[in-house]
Amino acid sequence: MKVSKLAAHLVGSEIVKIGNEVNDMKAKGAQIANLTIGDLDSNIYPIPALLKEEIEKAYQNNLTNYPPANGLGTLRNAVSEDLKYRWNLDYSPNDILVTAGSRPLIYATYKVIVDPGDKVIFPIPSWNNNHYCYLTGANGVEVATTPENNFLPTADDIRPHVEGAVLLALCSPLNPTGTMFTKDQLTEICQLILDENSKRSEDEKPLYLMYDQIYSNLTFDADHYDPVSLFPEMRNYTIYIEGISKCLAATGVRVGWAFGPTEIIDRMKALNTHIGAWAPKPEQEATAKFYADPKNIDHFVFDYKNKLKTSLEALHNGIQSLKTKGLSVDSIQPMGALYLTIQLDFIGKMKPDGTKIETSSDLVFYLINEGGIALVPFSSFGDTKTQPWFRASVGGLSLDEINACIPVLEQALLNLK
Ligand SMILES: Cc1ncc(COP(=O)(O)O)c(C=O)c1O
Incomplete structure (x- = not known):
C-alpha cells in the first residue's frame, strides 16, 4: 500500500513495543517484572x-x-x-x-x-x-x-x-x-x-x-x-x-x-x-x-507519592547492594516521577549461550528472558545503542514484586562473562 512519506518512515513508540512484547510473554505464563511502561497498575494505584x-x-x-x-x-x-x-x-x-x-x-x-x-x-x-x-x-x-x-x-x-x-x-x-x-x-x-x-x-x-x-x-x-x-x-x-x-x-x-x-x-x-x-x-x-x-490533590498525592518513593528507593537500594557486591551496576538517587535510572555495564559481555551482548537492547532482551526483569534502554530516549543506561518505571509493580526481582537480576548478570 502506498502511504505518505511521513507515514512510510514513521517510527512508533519503542517503549510501547517492548512493553507489549513483555505483556505477550507474561500472558503465556512468563514471570517478568515489567518495569517498562510509564504507566500505573490501577489496582495498586487507583485514581482518586x-x-x-x-x-x-x-x-x-x-x-x-x-x-x-x-x-x-x-x-x-x-x-x-x-x-x-x-x-x-x-x-x-x-x-x-x-x-x-x-x-x-x-x-x-x-x-x-x-x-x-x-x-x-x-x-x-x-x-x-x-x-x-x-x-x-x-x-x-x-x-x-x-x-x-x-x-x-x-x-x-x-x-x-x-x-x-x-x-x-x-x-x-x-x-x-x-x-x-x-x-x-x-x-x-x-x-x-x-x-x-x-x-x-x-x-x-x-x-x-x-x-x-x-x-x-x-x-x-x-x-x-x-x-x-x-x-x-x-x-x-x-x-x-x-x-x-x-x-x-x-x-x-x-x-x-x-x-x-x-x-x-x-x-x-x-x-x-x-x-x-x-x-x-x-x-x-x-x-x-x-x-x-x-487540598484534594495534596491529600491524594501525599500517599501516592510516598508509595512510589518507597518502591523507587527499594529498587535503588537493591541496585546499590549489587554494586557493593562488586557487580558493574549503579543507579541515581530518585528525585521524582516514577523512574529510576540504572546503569548495567555489561555491553560486550558473553551470554551463557556464547553470543555477545552488542547493544543495550540485547541486554534488555537477555534480562527479559533470563533475569525476569524488563527495562527500557536509554536508546529508546534517543541515546546511542551502546550506552549502558536504562529506565525502570515502578508504577506497574508492588513493593514485594520489586524486592523479589533483585536476586533474579543478580544471578542473570553473574551469568554474563
Ligand atoms: C514527560 C511526559 N510528558 C507527557 C507525557 C504524556 O502524557 P499523557 O499520557 O497525558 O499524554 C508523558 C507520558 O509518559 C511524559 O512522560
Whole structure:
C-alpha cells in the first residue's frame, strides 16, 4: 500500500513495543517484572475516589456532547486557581488549553512554533522529542547530557546550539531519569534564552521553551522550579505542559492542559479543533470538581507519592547492594516521577549461550528472558545503542514484586562473562 512519506518512515513508540512484547510473554505464563511502561497498575494505584465518582456522575447526567474547544470553563478556572496556589503562577483561564492527555499539547506546541527545517533543541535522553521533530520536519539538535548532571542539560551544554533555534524542549522531573533541575541549572538556562531573544529582531521567531512539568506534583525531597517563577520575562516564551495522567495516576482518563502566551495557546486551540483531541466531557467535568479544591490533590498525592518513593528507593537500594557486591551496576538517587535510572555495564559481555551482548537492547532482551526483569534502554530516549543506561518505571509493580526481582537480576548478570 502506498502511504505518505511521513507515514512510510514513521517510527512508533519503542517503549510501547517492548512493553507489549513483555505483556505477550507474561500472558503465556512468563514471570517478568515489567518495569517498562510509564504507566500505573490501577489496582495498586487507583485514581482518586472522588474523581471516579464524579466521572460516573457526569455520565449519569448525560454530559456527553462536545466540550468547548479549549476545555470546560470550570476546569480552566480550577486549573488557573491551582496554578496560583501551587506555583504562584498567574494564568487566566483563557491562556489554558485542555486536551485528551498531554501528548496532543506537545504535538500542537511543535506544530504551532516549528516550520520544516527549523532548529529544535532537546536533551538526550528525553521522551519522544525525536519523534515530534520527525512529525514536524524539524531539524532536531540533540544535546548530550552526563550522569554527573543527573542527565539534565546545563546552559553550557545548550549554548552552542541556541543561535537560530526556535524551540528548546525541557522536562523536569525528567522522563526517563526521575531527576530534576536545580534552581541554578534552570536559572542559567532561562538567562541563556532571555539573552538569545534580546538579540533577535521583532521579525524573527524567538526561542521558545516547552517546559513539560507533568511530573511536578510527584517530587520527593527536592523542590520543583519553573521558568516563569524564576524570571517573569520568560512568560512570553514559555509553554507549559501539565495534566492529570501521572499526578492523579489517571493515564487512561486523558485530561491534560497547556498554558502559555495567548497567541500560541490560541493557535494550539485552533489546531486542535481539526484534530479533535478534546478530553472527554465527563472526565473534564470530574477533573474540574476535583481541582476545585487544591487540598484534594495534596491529600491524594501525599500517599501516592510516598508509595512510589518507597518502591523507587527499594529498587535503588537493591541496585546499590549489587554494586557493593562488586557487580558493574549503579543507579541515581530518585528525585521524582516514577523512574529510576540504572546503569548495567555489561555491553560486550558473553551470554551463557556464547553470543555477545552488542547493544543495550540485547541486554534488555537477555534480562527479559533470563533475569525476569524488563527495562527500557536509554536508546529508546534517543541515546546511542551502546550506552549502558536504562529506565525502570515502578508504577506497574508492588513493593514485594520489586524486592523479589533483585536476586533474579543478580544471578542473570553473574551469568554474563
Ligand atoms: C514527560 C511526559 N510528558 C507527557 C507525557 C504524556 O502524557 P499523557 O499520557 O497525558 O499524554 C508523558 C507520558 O509518559 C511524559 O512522560
